[in-house]
Amino acid sequence: xxxxxxxxxxxxxxxxxxxxxxxxxxxxxxxxxxxxxxxxxxxxxxxxxxxxxxxxxxxxxxxxxxxxxxxxxxxxxxxxxxxxxxxxxxxxxxxxxxxxxxxxxxxxxxxxxxxxxxxxxxxxxxxxxxxxxxxxxxxxxxxxxxxxxxxxxxxxxxxxxxxxxxxxxxxxxxxxxxxxxxxxxxxxxxxxxxxxxxxxxxxxxxxxxxxxxxxxxxxxxxxxxxxxxxxxxxxxxxxxxxxxxxxxxxxxxxxxxxxxxxxxxxxxxxxxxxxxxxxxxxxxxxxxxxxxxxxxxxxxxxxxxxxxxxxxxxxxxxxxxxxxxxxxxxxxxxxxxxxxxxxxxxxxxxxxxxxxxxxxxxxxxxxxxxxxxxxxxxxxxxxxxxxxxxxxxxxxxxxxxxxxxxxxxxxxxxxxxxxxxxxxxxxxxxxxxxxxxxxxxxxxxxxxxxxxxxxxxxxxxxxxxxxxxxxxxxxxxxxxxxxxxxxxxxxxxxxxxxxxxxxxxxxxxxxxxxxxxxxxxxxxxxxxxxxxxxxxxxxxxxxxxxxxxxxxxxxxxxxxxxxxxxxxxxxxxxxxxxxxxxxxxxxxxxxxxxxxxxx
Amino acid sequence: xxxxxxxxxxxxxxxxxxxxxxxxxxxxxxxxxxxxxxxxxxxxxxxxxxxxxxxxxxxxxxxxxxxxxxxxxxxxxxxxxxxxxxxxxxxxxxxxxxxxxxxxxxxxxxxxxxxxxxxxxxxxxxxxxxxxxxxxxxxxxxxxxxxxxxxxxxxxxxxxxxxxxxxxxxxxxxxxxxxxxxxxxxxxxxxxxxxxxxxxxxxxxxxxxxxxxxxxxxxxxxxxxxxxxxxxxxxxxxxxxxxxxxxxxxxxxxxx
Ligand SMILES: Cc1ncc(COP(=O)(O)O)c(C=O)c1O
Numbered sequence: 001x002x003x004x005x006x007x008x009x010x011x012x013x014x015x016x017x018x019x020x021x022x023x024x025x026x027x028x029x030x031x032x033x034x035x036x037x038x039x040x041x042x043x044x045x046x047x048x049x050x051x052x053x054x055x056x057x058x059x060x061x062x063x064x065x066x067x068x069x070x071x072x073x074x075x076x077x078x079x080x081x082x083x084x085x086x087x088x089x090x091x092x093x094x095x096x097x098x099x100x101x102x103x104x105x106x107x108x109x110x111x112x113x114x115x116x117x118x119x120x121x122x123x124x125x126x127x128x129x130x131x132x133x134x135x136x137x138x139x140x141x142x143x144x145x146x147x148x149x150x151x152x153x154x155x156x157x158x159x160x161x162x163x164x165x166x167x168x169x170x171x172x173x174x175x176x177x178x179x180x181x182x183x184x185x186x187x188x189x190x191x192x193x194x195x196x197x198x199x200x201x202x203x204x205x206x207x208x209x210x211x212x213x214x215x216x217x218x219x220x221x222x223x224x225x226x227x228x229x230x231x232x233x234x235x236x237x238x239x240x241x242x243x244x245x246x247x248x249x250x251x252x253x254x255x256x257x258x259x260x261x262x263x264x265x266x267x268x269x270x271x272x273x274x275x276x277x278x279x280x281x282x283x284x285x286x287x288x289x290x291x292x293x294x295x296x297x298x299x300x301x302x303x304x305x306x307x308x309x310x311x312x313x314x315x316x317x318x319x320x321x322x323x324x325x326x327x328x329x330x331x332x333x334x335x336x337x338x339x340x341x342x343x344x345x346x347x348x349x350x351x352x353x354x355x356x357x358x359x360x361x362x363x364x365x366x367x368x369x370x371x372x373x374x375x376x377x378x379x380x381x382x383x384x385x386x387x388x389x390x391x392x393x394x395x396x397x398x399x400x401x402x403x404x405x406x407x408x409x410x411x412x413x414x415x416x417x418x419x420x421x422x423x424x425x426x427x428x429x430x431x432x433x434x435x436x437x438x439x440x441x442x443x444x445x446x447x448x449x450x451x452x453x454x455x456x457x458x459x460x461x462x463x464x465x466x467x468x469x470x471x472x473x474x475x476x477x478x479x480x481x482x483x484x485x486x487x488x489x490x491x492x493x494x495x496x497x498x499x500x501x502x503x504x505x506x507x508x509x510x511x512x513x514x515x516x517x518x519x520x521x522x523x524x525x526x527x528x529x530x531x532x533x534x535x536x537x538x539x540x541x542x543x544x545x546x547x548x549x550x551x552x553x554x555x556x557x558x559x560x561x562x563x564x565x566x567x568x569x570x571x572x573x574x575x576x577x578x579x580x581x582x583x584x585x586x587x588x589x590x591x592x593x594x595x596x597x598x599x
Numbered sequence: 600x601x602x603x604x605x606x607x608x609x610x611x612x613x614x615x616x617x618x619x620x621x622x623x624x625x626x627x628x629x630x631x632x633x634x635x636x637x638x639x640x641x642x643x644x645x646x647x648x649x650x651x652x653x654x655x656x657x658x659x660x661x662x663x664x665x666x667x668x669x670x671x672x673x674x675x676x677x678x679x680x681x682x683x684x685x686x687x688x689x690x691x692x693x694x695x696x697x698x699x700x701x702x703x704x705x706x707x708x709x710x711x712x713x714x715x716x717x718x719x720x721x722x723x724x725x726x727x728x729x730x731x732x733x734x735x736x737x738x739x740x741x742x743x744x745x746x747x748x749x750x751x752x753x754x755x756x757x758x759x760x761x762x763x764x765x766x767x768x769x770x771x772x773x774x775x776x777x778x779x780x781x782x783x784x785x786x787x788x789x790x791x792x793x794x795x796x797x798x799x800x801x802x803x804x805x806x807x808x809x810x811x812x813x814x815x816x817x818x819x820x821x822x823x824x825x826x827x828x829x830x831x832x833x834x835x836x837x838x839x840x841x842x843x844x845x846x847x848x849x850x851x852x853x854x855x
Contacts, residue, residue, distance in 0.1 A: 227724065230754070386654075501700040
């Protein structure tokens, strides 16, 4: 791949890998492709560098420069070279040209140093010949390591690929037969191929932690909405990926994140806290963003999207007021009308944020139905959208709501883990921490913090819910502990409810965690056990807030203090690396801290 | 053939259907109201089962749902009450509510309970077409319970065709995209919408709902479709003294 527009079209097909050839004798050599174009590829698609007998140090430089996640080695690289590269944390795919005489025993030394083999047609020119090899020789391959199949795969022989009944066949590598010219993919042809391969692609899809094309994460997600919302949600679903991967959009988004929000947010080694817990504890400082929390990453993304959808009026729901403030902020920035729904009770307990929204020109409408908190504010916002379907965009504040919202918000928040990876690598030499922790209300800061680690199974993900006065006290917001599968606000997820399916009122001292559900992706991560869901009480979170203030000079939001509080319950061995998402700052919570600690 | 087909196939005059919430104003008023509506000449009824988060509803039905829940109404209790339904009422009956309650009851159990109670159809506005088709359709068909879909002026022709194919009693038209309880707007754009629908020659009859509250709006609806459904206006009326005995009075404000 080397043409930016072509790369972006390909991204929309959502392949598992995209390859870039860094071999200067190839007619597909990328030469000096714009770094940003490659970096902008969402990390759920593995950016793969293809090399032939390149120096390991040169390969490592490319990995760093382009944020590569995998390499394909097509020359006579040794297993030592492979190992050296693998140690940098990328996937290594070692390619071999196969013919009838191929001796599979030569793979033995590589078993411990590569992730996958790739079997290609043997040629003098290191692949890319457009010819297939006789796949029957694969019967002689006896190791369990999964492999890529390559060499001459085209629409006409994919049926035969489907017939290969081998669990180790992990991926197919489509190249020359799908090009309209060297290094330029024929997108329509690829669509046909993907459809054809669908039966075998299914299996890996069910293992994926990301959304499928129907809007589901395993059993969760979907779009459970009345017909009145369908046209808007469907329009969004059709357009969101196209819009957010437009170069102009990316450019403006990145610029605003940098100059307006103040990104990248620092990754700070909290030394005194580290010493206390016997681990290397890094804080991802989302609290230093403009408006004081991670919420703005999402509202910047969505306001740019709303502009491109031609919408003139913005609505939002808010609990603590952080998302409401972040929405009012971007509306002021772009000169769009802004209406924020907020539970009547939350309006009382979060007065400073109400004032901020008003000062920036937003109208704050009290939600007086039901329990008068976040859940009801969300209902009111959805009702507003039903009644104003044409000029209005609804900026949902977390990874909840009907598809595509959970996925869209996750993509905007994924900047948190994207930065964490390279920042950690700069500081420690490895982009992988042992643990990642974040608090969960709807789950947007947690998904942002987990997103780029989802497929790195050795990174343990811990999501911290609010236990309120205690999980069994009847006053709690610990959704996974207390909830069952159900449908709320347009998606199927896990939900706190009565036996009859009435949504119950959660409780937490932190208004931002006071929500009876979690996003569908969290429900999936919970059910598949990819992430561990734990809970922290009001008291434990307040104590952790005080501790951070006194050991590091940082006053956290009470939401974020829930994540910090879990450190107290962990047992670290050696000097493990931990990243905690400090999702917001504590200014808004001062009144609560004052009350509890008699300040 | 269920009672709904019978009705749509035989009656020529404009049809009137009325919605109310089970367990409102009193926990035991469900069947008394049904009987009163039949006696007042209503053609079919929709009984709402309450949900804590009724997103498609305006303040009036939000309020009746909340009251019903506070009165102790559950889907289980409703089916218990409906055991007497066919001893007291013979016009078609639909249940209307949100999907989470149905999901917790169990979709197959729900369809079975509807069939046993003599319920002819259901309206679950937040059950998506895709999920209905893939997961639940057979269960509804096996029990001869019609699932009724909504369409709005913004629903595309392609989607309307698909809804027509999946429907087997009638299609519920909204006069504009709105929550319940807003008054019907009869402006030129909605007339164009009705005309567009008439031209499509759908297989299923249509009824207009949301916002019908008086003679005018009822007559307007009946000009373009088989009739209309009244909800919020009746629920509001139920809040007046001795309402259950005065149902004919209410019906006369809609249809002479
Ligand atoms: C600082 C902070 N952290 C976390 C949350 C919880 O939201 P989410 O789970 O979507 O990150 C909020 C919500 O208001 C918040 O303000």
